[in-house]
Amino acid sequence: MFGFFYWMGTCLMLNDMNILHIAPTPLVGAPVKVVKALAAVGVNARCLLLSDYPKQSGLQGFFTDGAELINSATAEGEMLLRDALEWADVVHVHNFLSEQAALIIKEYSSKIFVYQVHSPQREGPVFTPRVNEFGIGFSKYLVLAQYHPRHYPGYEIVPNLVLFDPVCEERQGDVLKVLFTPTHARGGRWNSKGDPRLPGIFEQLVRDCPVEMVSLKGPVTPGKLFEIRTQCHVSIDEIVTGAYHQVSLEGMAAGNVVVNAADYFSCRMLQRISGADRRPPFLNANVDTVYDVLSNLANNMDLTMGYIRETASYYRDFMDWRKLVLRYVDVYKAL
Amino acid sequence: MYLLLDPVNRTDSGITRxxxxxxxxxxxxxxxxxVLSIESDESLxxxxxxxxxxxxxxxxSMVESPETYGAANLVLSVVPVxxxxxxxKYIGQVMEGKLPDEEAFLLEKIAIHQARYISAPSHVADHMTRRFFEYESCSIFANPLCESLVSSEFEREIAVGFVGRWHSLKGTDYFLALARLFPELKFxxxxxxxxxxxxxxxxxxxxxxxxxxSELYERCHIVVVPSVFETFSMVALEALAKGCIVVCWDHLGIVEYFSTPVLFTAKKFELASMKLxxxxxxxxxxxxxxxxxxxIASYVLGVRALLQNSIYVDPNATGRVGDFDINYIFKVSGKMSVLKKKGSFSRKLRKLFVxxxxFFLDFYRKRTGKLVVSQDRSKVVLPVVKNTPAAASIKYDIDFSLENYSKYLVSEVDVKHRAMRVLFMSDGDFEFSNDILLKVDGFKDFWPLRHPNLKYGKVDCSFDWNCYEMLRSIPPATRSRFGAFRVIFxxxxxxxxxxxxxxxxxxxxxxxxxxxGSKPFxxxxxxxxxxVLIGDIPEAVSARKIYYCKNDFLHVxxxxxxxxxxxxxxxxxxxxxxxxKYRPGLEDFDTGFYSxxxxxxxxxxxxxxxxxxxxxxxxxDELDDLFVTDQVYYRYKSMFEDFNNRQCRVDFVRLFLLDGYMFDVE
Structure with missing residues (x-):
């Protein structure tokens, strides 16, 4: 009851505040999801994307739904950007701004600016935060509550939202269905998400145990991917770096056993942002141990079901997006 | 005190004498x-x-050292060398037709670079050395002889003596030929x-x-010195001092000081002339x-002049050797090595066992043609090394200019042996660091600091560009070339x-x-x-690793x-x-994943x-115990020195995580 009133009160306070999110790229949908979540709780919010992913990436158009895609380098784009800036009370900048966009935004110095970073440092491709070069006085600095805070220790953490409603049904079947969707094999400490040994390990696992590896043929939309995930028992995030990613969050929402290598600090960041009384129920594995972890799950479906129940319970109790989005509301409220 | 160094310390060595x-x-x-001499159980x-x-x-007040072996290479620059x-040694190897030892060459180059004064016992020594090394001025004065060796007694047998190592450079072949020419004479x-x-x-x-x-000097009327080359010849001086008559080639160093009737010369490498x-x-x-x-008088005058910071050239030393003579010496020594090689089987066999x-290294080099030594030394273009100042001799492998990225050059260095490669980069010409770099160059026993693993680079810092602009302007492929180095100074x-x-x-x-510490940072x-931060660093600075030291010890x-x-x-x-306290399971800790x-x-x-x-x-505040891997310990060494300080622990954890390491938490 108290939570409901708190929620209502907070949203009413922000009812007359306009929040504009500006991102250089869709950033795998993160800014749009925040805007959608804010809108759902009654906060006026818009999202401007300054570009989409290139066509050859296979991701073009996947994350632009709910956002306004503009090109600030054109006269029309500049006009749209200026209109949006006029409208906004708070301008929430994500990751990076082109020099031209920064110049335009800087003119609106009466607005309140918030900066949120999504990328690590010293990675390949290298991201260097240029927040101090925009010439914009930011009032808050935010960072996703994943592995990123160690790169930006002074920034405040905010959640990465998953807007799917949780699926808490128990899976049937004697074969363990495992979804592993390796994204890219970039170099770098935190961006490297694959390991050349994994395909061989999974092949061996399928031969030895009642395991079905679910694979995707080409890029699919987030909605379709979530639907597939709900049919699986296990979602494997990357198990190389020690981080967790959106895959883990979606896996939890889909009621999967989530396997990753998230370290203590990543888990504590998630625990903090979700207000949970315990660390998230990730099943920890790395390349050396993933065979044992998965074979154990495959050979003991009761154990698997126990993990699924625990994950679903955790997600339901602490990670519902309607609750997590209040962290953003709190940030705006404190400005 | 005037300190002399003897890095040979052998009774048959001219340097020791x-x-x-x-x-x-x-x-x-x-x-x-x-005098400081190397001990028998001591490495160089x-x-x-x-x-x-x-x-x-x-x-x-001054250290005197031979150019060979770089005995004074670690001496601080405040002491004049x-x-x-x-x-x-390098020139000797070239003369012998051996594969020249590049290590020896570099050591000698460093020694000559580092020297404040250079002197030679003869003009020919100076002339010969300038073929290989470049330096400014050179004092010329004779080698001394301890007076206790001098004897006026000269009632001797009519015989010819030879003193020295049994080595072709010492002219052993000429000595034997002479013995053949005088079958009635005792040798x-x-x-x-x-x-x-x-x-x-x-x-x-x-x-x-x-x-x-001593017995030989007392017995022989003549001492012959048929060496292919001598900068002076201590044997000849000893023989003269002992009252013997010396016979030698006309290009040896001692010939510049003495002549008939105590010293007879022969036209270089002509046996008939030697016979006469x-x-x-x-x-x-x-x-x-x-x-x-x-x-002795010449030597003392020479040393006194150097101590007074001036050059001394003994007026009695008459330089008579020209370019032609030097070329001729090389030519003949090359031929000698060819003659020697004809019967080299036993020599090679001996080398194989000894x-x-x-043996295999030389064999490999010859087979792969990595280094070809011409038999005719006179036609070889000899390397010339600049000496003044040392920085001028540094070949910049990398020119990293922010003004114009087309100037950005990184020589093709493979990443394969990156662990053993080091790069020094400076804004300008390493002004203060000449001495230090030369000393670094002296660590020949340490592979990463040996050529060609040691590279030098220049950074143009005149433009206040930031990291992002550099990254944006330089393509990833070019950037990744820096990855060929393990440490960049x-x-x-x-x-x-x-x-x-x-x-x-x-x-x-x-x-x-x-x-x-020359300017504030x-x-x-x-x-x-x-x-790592090295040098004159304020104590209040917190960093992963700091080595506080004065410039004299920077190389170490x-x-x-x-x-x-x-x-x-x-x-x-x-x-x-x-x-x-011991914790069970520490031995099985997964250091591959956690640090x-x-x-x-x-x-x-x-x-x-x-x-x-x-x-x-x-x-x-919640930490009860903290263990780190040895690798991490080395990397954050300075922070652990003050680990009782809470702020230091906080800084360490922050940097540890920022650098991508992970804790296993219990």
Whole structure:
């Protein structure tokens, strides 16, 4: 009851505040999801994307739904950007701004600016935060509550939202269905998400145990991917770096056993942002141990079901997006 | 005190004889002198260290060292070094037609670079050395001879003597040919035991053993010095001082000081001329007892001049050797080596058993054609090395200019051996660091600091560009070339963005900042971007690793930093906080995935705030035990020194996580 009133009160306070999110790229949908979540709780919010992913990436158009895609380098784009800036009370900048966009935004110095970073440092491709070069006085600095805070220790953490409603049904079947969707094999400490040994390990696992590896043929939309995930028992995030990613969050929402290598600090960041009384129920594995972890799950479906129940319970109790989005509301409220 | 160095210390060595004589002569002349000789169980590196220590602990006014072996290479620059050109080992190898030892060459080059004064016992020595090394001025004065060796007694047998190593460079072939030309004349040899094998065929030649030098001088009327080349010839001077008549080639160093009737010369490498000279000498009744005094006077004058910071060229030393003569010497020595090689099977067989590594190394080099030594030395273009100043001789492998990226050149260096490669980069010309770099160059026993693993680069810092602009302007393929280096030393660089950029090029690069305190730097801004800070660093600065040192010891610290950077992780845990009690399972800790073990009183402690910084503060307060891998320990060494300081623990955890390491938390 108290939570409901708190929620209502907070949203009413922000009812007359306009929040504009500006991102250089869709950033795998993160800014749009925040805007959608804010809108759902009654906060006026818009999202401007300054570009989409290139066509050859296979991701073009996947994350632009709910956002306004503009090109600030054109006269029309500049006009749209200026209109949006006029409208906004708070301008929430994500990751990076082109020099031209920064110049335009800087003119609106009466607005309140918030900066949120999504990328690590010293990675390949290298991201260097240029927040101090925009010439914009930011009032808050935010960072996703994943592995990123160690790169930006002074920034405040905010959640990465998953807007799917949780699926808490128990899976049937004697074969363990495992979804592993390796994204890219970039170099770098935190961006490297694959390991050349994994395909061989999974092949061996399928031969030895009642395991079905679910694979995707080409890029699919987030909605379709979530639907597939709900049919699986296990979602494997990357198990190389020690981080967790959106895959883990979606896996939890889909009621999967989530396997990753998230370290203590990543888990504590998630625990903090979700207000949970315990660390998230990730099943920890790395390349050396993933065979044992998965074979154990495959050979003991009761154990698997126990993990699924625990994950679903955790997600339901602490990670519902309607609750997590209040962290953003709190940030705006404190400005 | 005038310090002489003897890095050979062998009874049959001219350098040893010279050093002992010189120290006696100088002490008698009122110049306090001392000689440091290498011990039998001492390596050259240990000897160099001992010399450096001796110089720093004693009031040494000048150090004199032969150019070979670089005995004074570690001596601090405040002590003037005087290099005496006795005879370069490298030039000797070239003369012999051997594969020249590049190590020896570099050592000699460093020694000559480092020297404040250079002197030679003769014009020909100076002339010959300038073929290989470049230097400014050179004093010329004779080698001294200890007066105790001088004798006026000269009632001798009509015989010819030879003293020296049994080596083709010492003209052994000419000596034997001479013995053949004078079958009725008695010849005596004082040399190593290896000479006996060659002497068996000559009934008129008697081998006296390696130690009977005095006996030979007393017996022989003539001492022949048929060496291919001598910068001076201590044997000739000793023989003269003992009252013998000396016969030698006309290009030897001692010929510039003495002549008939005590010293007879033969036209270089002409046996007939040598025969005539011996015949003339047989009839001479003079003796050269006063030669030692002349040489001593010349030497003392020369050293006194150097101590007064001036150049001395002995007016009695008449340089008569020109370019043509030098070329001719090389040509003949080359031919000698060809003759020698014809019967080389036994020599090679011996080498195989005595030094199999060298045998296969030489074999490999010859097979792969890595280094081809021409038989005719006179046609070889000899390397010329600039000497003034040292920085001018540094070949910049990398020119990293922010003004114009087209200037950005990184020589093609493969990443394969990156662990063993080091790059020095400076804004300008390494002004302050000449001495230091030369000393670094002297670490020949340490592979990463040997050529070609050592590279030099220039950074143009005149533009205040930031890391992002550098990254944007330089393509990833070019950037990744920096990844070919394990350690990059930046000298007096004030812009932290350069270090930041290099760390972005490859996360595994160790970026070390070297600062000499010549100007103020903002170390608080610099320290987060450097793995190591070296030099005159304020104590308040917090960084991963700091080595406080004065410029005199920078080279030693540089070596240490490289050593620690390439250390292979032992994969064991080091307790850094509490950790005095044993914890079961520490031996099985997965050092492949985690780099530390943090034991917390309550791993699920509550904390307030939303930043990682605030979390780390609570985390540190909850720490019960902290272990890190040996690799981490080396990397953050300075932080552990003050680990009782809470802020230091906080800073460490923050940097540890920022650098991508992970704790296993219990």
């Amino acid at each position: 010279y050093s002992n004589s010189a120290v006696a002569v100088l002490n008698k002349s009122g110049i306090p002198a001392h 590196e240990q000897f160099r260290q001992r010399v450096a220590t001796y110089c720093s602990e004693n009031p040494v 005087h290099i005496r050109l006795h005879f370069s 005596y040899v004082v040399s190593g035991d290896e000479a006996q094998a060659d002497l068996g065929r000559f009934p008129n030649v008697e081998f006296l053993g390696p130690l009977a030098k 000279a011996v015949e003339s000498a047989l009839s001479s009744k003079s003796h050269g007892g006063e030669c030692a005094e002349i040489a 030094n199999p590594r060298q 930046l000298w007096n660089i004030s812009n932290p963005e350069i270090a930041k950029f290099l760390r972005c090029c490859d996360p595994d690069i160790i970026v070390a900042g070297v600062y000499d 903002d170390f608080d801004a610099l320290s987060p971007h450097f793995d 610290v540089i070596r240490k930093v490289v050593q620690e950077a390439i250390v292979s992780p032992g994969g064991y845990l080091v307790p850094v906080w509490n950790g005095l 530390g073990l943090a034991v917390l009183r309550n791993p699920d402690f509550e904390f307030s705030g939303f930043s990682h910084d605030s979390f780390i503060e609570y985390f540190v």
